[in-house]
Structures are given as C-alpha cells and as structure tokens.
Amino acid sequence: MKNIGMHALSSTLGLALALGAAAEVQAAATANFQGLCNWNAGFTQYTCSFDARRPASSPSACPGSYVWKYFWDFDDGSTLFTGSPLVSHTFPDRADRVVGLRVICWNGEIADRLRHVCSTVGTPGCIQINGNWN
Numbered sequence: 517m518k519n520i521g522m523h524a525l526s527s528t529l530g531l532a533l534a535l536g537a538a539a540e541v542q543a544a545a546t547a548n549f550q551g552l553c554n555w556n557a558g559f560t561q562y563t564c565s566f567d568a569r570r571p572a573s574s575p576s577a578c579p580g581s582y583v584w585k586y587f588w589d590f591d592d593g594s595t596l597f598t599g600s601p602l603v604s605h606t607f608p609d610r611a612d613r614v615v616g617l618r619v620i621c622w623n624g625e626i627a628d629r630l631r632h633v634c635s636t637v638g639t640p641g642c643i644q645i646n647g648n649w650n
Contacts, residue, residue, distance in 0.1 A: 544625065547629035569601045590605050591615060617630075633645070
C-alpha cells in the first residue's frame, strides 16, 4: 500500500478545491460487533458467537468499498482470519477476555474494535455470558 504524505495530499486537495472541484468526504471504515455467550454445563468454560454485522444500527462497514476480511483476536492465544462476519469461539477457562476485531476493506482501510467479555453481571458495555446478544 502506497503511503501518501499528508502535505502532498493537503496540497492536492487545496488545488482541486481552488479549481472548483467538489470536495467528496467519505466516512471511514468501522469495526463493531456483538456477542452471545453461554457457559458450559460445569461453568468451567464458555462459548461465544460474535457477529460483526451487529448491532444493525452500526455494523462493521467499509463505506465506498467492501469488507475483505475479518481478523479476530480472542485474547487466549487464538486468532482467526476469515471472510465471514459471524464466528464462534470456546474459551478454555472462566477468565474474562478482551476480544479484538480488525476489519480490512478492499480499498485498504482498516478499522479496529475491542470488547470486554465478562462474567460479572452488571458491568457496563460488557458482553455478558448470559445467552443474550450484547
């Protein structure tokens, strides 16, 4: 991927605007996801489904392009590089995790999001291990 210096980009944009070109501002890529997690029968580990299309009000997106790949980091030594926005992962113990998602767009843009998966009920902004999408 070619790196264009900010000065050169700024000069080019300034010249285009001075010549009457319309400025086209495009939204940046975004990474977002929700999780649905459940305990196993012995409450010793849990499995989560993660969906980068959720919430519907602000899913992962690449405005003006398309999502090429999703890179998931499960904070337990496991990662997954996939073209699917929906993945499932079983965590090997009861520990809370910080799950990371990197969205890679066809146009080269990248967006990142971290979400905390926690077993403590009532933790704000957390993906709870309670069988509900959050």
